[in-house]
Amino acid sequence: MNTLEEIIKREFLLLKSKHPTYGSSSWTVSPPYLKDDFRRQVHIGKRFGSRTRLTRSYPRFILECKLERLLEDNEDAHHINTQEYDDRVDNLEPKNKHIHRADHKILLPEKFICRICKVEFELSGIKLTKFKMRAKRKTYMGPYCSKSCAGKGNFF
């Protein structure tokens, strides 16, 4: 059986040491895991002592392994077949961020102030799209920075 998940795990094991920054043996890179919006991430940390711990987009990470260079700040990892969960190496290519986002009509991140705790927070991608849909409802009182603030918001 060659499920997508198995192929991605195999590619990760084959390629992770080629990463220009985190491939070195002093870093640990834990296998890609799915977030609740079905995007994959990797956790990166220093093996000894230091508390350094980063979360990185998996498609970006694995594309950097394939190219053996870091993506520039103005580059995104584009999914060639447009399936955002299909992180197979051959399905990824670098693409200029502005062109890429316009192509996908991806909303640029926006900042909000939470109505409950007054903390500033940023929404992007699917979360921002969902927020914009919710905000159209007359009964919506947000934005809220978290589920816990949204819960409190319901009682005001």
Ligand SMILES: [Zn+2]
């Ligand atoms: Zn894309």
Ligand SMILES: [Zn+2]
């Ligand atoms: Zn809040």
